[in-house]
Amino acid sequence: MTVAPGIQRATRLLAFGLLSASFLGCASTTLPPGEKLDPKTGVTLTFSSTPMVLYRDNPSQAAFARNLVSLGPLQVNRGGRFEYFLWLGIWNTNQTASVADRRNGFDSIVLFINGEPLPLELNGWTPDAIGASEPVYSQPVTSALDAYYRVTADQIRLIANSDDIQLRTTGFTPRNFESWDDQTAARESFRLFLSSVVY
């Protein structure tokens, strides 16, 4: 049986990659949650190091064209009063869509955590929505839209411990976002976040 040269090359490359990855992995870790003091409002913001990623294929634009949503937890500490938010970074690999088009349907969203619906209402598009003066998470691209949704710590826990997350926007043309394949680091990061902020 003969194997196509392309497949042979590919297999060698994969084996090499696997080997390299395992070497690199020996030094791998997950960063602890970040914490910052907002310079203007004085609130203490705690956030995870690695957001989760949800995606939606957009084959009508191009192969591998995707709409993406980064999802990260936030704790806002106002002098001992704790509030929790989810940050969504809404962006596209193909950036031709206008901002208004991209944010359409994100006013109200539904997260499906292991199938269980979790309806969330937008709190705002700017840091003011969480009482901060500047963004906490860095945007994947600057054209990304920040969106903040109020949640409870237990809802964050549900997300952290889930196997499967989906997001559905609302409106007449709702969009479904699926969980990116491997969210190990993000989940670990969520749990680190929880273990440091939730009681």
Next chain:
Amino acid sequence: MAFRAEKIRRGRLTAGLVLLLVCPTVFGASRFITGGDVTRNDDVAVITIQFACRVAYLGHLPVNRGRQLRVQLDATTICPGSVPSVAKSRDLFRPSNSDLAKLLEVDYDGELATTQTLTFVFTDTVRFEVSYDVGQSRINVRVHLDEPEVVAATQSRSTGGVRVRREPEPGRTYVINLSSSRTPHTAADRILEPASPGLSVFETQVVLAGATWYRLRLGHFKSPDAARLELARLQSTHPTAWIDRTPNDAVSELENSSLTGSKQYAYAPSAALAAIGLDQIDELMADARLAVIAGEVSRAVQIYTKVLRAPNHDRHAEAQEYLGLAREKNGQTAHAKAEYQRYLSLYPDGEGAGRVQQRLAALLATGRQANQPQAVLEGSADRQFRPQPSEWRINTYASQYYRRDANQFNDEDEVISQSALYSDVNIDARRRGSRFDFSSRLSGGYRRDFLNASAGSGNQVRVSYAYADLADPETGLRGRIGRQSRNTGGVLGRFDGLNLDYRATERILVNAVIGQPVFSVADGLDSERTFYGTSISYGPVFEDLEIGLFVIRQDIAGVEDRQAIGTELRYFGTNKSLWGLIDYDTSYGQLSSAFLQGSWRFDSRLTISASIDRRHSPFLSTGSAMIGQPVATFKELLVLMTEDEIRQLSVDRTPLASSYTASVSYSLSPKFQFSVDANQTTVEATPDSGGIAATPESSYSYFSTTLIASSLLKEGDVSMISLRLSDSDNTRVISLALDSRIPIGRRWRINPRIRIDQRRIWSDSSDEWLYTPAVRIQYRHNRSLRIEFEAGKQFAQRALAGPDMNRESYFISLGYQAFF
């Protein structure tokens, strides 16, 4: 020679595989015990042991005395700088200055199936206390080296040794050390209900190793037996309490020279709880809150319990809720569930009922709480742990929207272009078994077209997902069969087929996939195309980098459609992010798609980003040769052309498109955010071939600015204004969009918006103006039902050399979303 080369190649491969397999244990073989030391001050030595991972303390035996101390731990996978598997090892450690604590060695055994054990072996019987911080990666043992209460009186005769109990010394009294703290104890700590009258609770201070400790004590007992009896009674509320002797001269501890001070409080009689005033309740609640924040959760549990036992105040419900929380934080999942259930039974309509219900649901859903070891949650990291099996859980989401679109040109009759009802349903069913996790999903929709066949698009069934998924956490295997979607591994989105995952380690996921691509959810099975491939994803590497490699091959009607290798990477750091993909077609020897996008936040307000995207558009595949050809299937094309001709045709039909984007965003203030984007895209020319005319090179560019504002008119509103200029070979469009969302009460949201476009059409140098006002209204009836209404109208005016062309159109949509 060839044989030798083959032998060397095999040798390298074998070495590589061996290295790969042993890597996590060899290169990641950092020790679980990372350090420790012993300090001593007078008769007390403190042993500190530092771990690579965070640990949860479960208990220890014996309680406070012995030659061996066995501490049971539950190690988490939170191991900064080390691989989590390090907790599953054995380790032997001897801290420096061990002799100061009569310590021989410390033995860690992480290979047990249930918990991990840390054994302290002493050279002599010693009295000890174990202290720990919840969720931290160290444990402290205080060793009292004065003299043991029970001594071994060894007779040097051949009959062997016997143990004798020391008789109480005349004039000596005994106390129970309830707790030790670096800060003075609060009023809450001092409330006790001792069984024997005449006892008092008092606090002493002592300096150990240069640090002041506050000891809360109960005494005095005339004999150690009396103290032991009381200690046994207090064990449930003060598990770390221990018995101490008062000085020999029988003076109060205040006068003891080893103490720096003492404070005695009035003894709280058994009815003390009944006498607690409202102010004191407030103080207790505040103390408990501070205790939780300080990580002293056990103390918080005690305080909340006391508040609950005190009558005549109105904070029972609050204390009951927080007691559940504190127990949850303390790792007492079963207790926490019981406290939450008690809350719901006592206060079903309480202010916190919703929160408590949600927390209880979270605990029940996850089987355990988040502070417990991550290994349990990861499954792959520690497969012997399993959350509790669950019953079937079925969640249904349904929505229905009616949509009507109408157009009118000049004074002609109105034309209804759409009148349809869109019904969608998503059913998710899952069950966690004792070993396997099963889940399935059916997501689909139906469009009921009310227009006649000539005017409408017709009825349509759509199936987005229809799959069954089975996972075995014990082996790390997972399989999913049916219509599904994949985003990595070179798979181009949705497909019908089988997807297999194998989690080799916590960071390595190996995948194999086989199936038929789905280009439209309204399509059935694509019988012509079949693909198979394998991939591996790895991460995180260097903290936040995740990488993946893939090999994939796709055939169409028995002919190679595409064969690709590629890589994907994703990095998300605190201030930088990077996202990239390369798909190289080894069959065509061309780059099918390459994409790289990065952003960099210079300070907390300014972020810049750039992206490069080069791809064949449409995607490079042999099947693309069908574009423009008068055939319905690829087999028909094979009849008309040779395979080489078809492959050339597919290259001709898939020109290379290059896109470059740069953008900047700046946070002007908490309420305002500003961003600028610029993009340039070019698409290469295509040749005249296969009866398809050549197309020239084309380009497209845009420049846009957006200003987003929050809470301008009222709390919670959001507004957006954007200006966009786009230029292509055919048109130039300038767009201004205003968009606002205003909350009204808790249930209503109103979203008015308007967009104005000026379109210059180069072919006849005409201008078209479009005005599109619209409004969207949302009503949230309850958590399970939302109703939406949206309506808009567009006015288009195009000035031509002849009569102007005016057009009006409107759309209406009304629908609901419901969860069951």
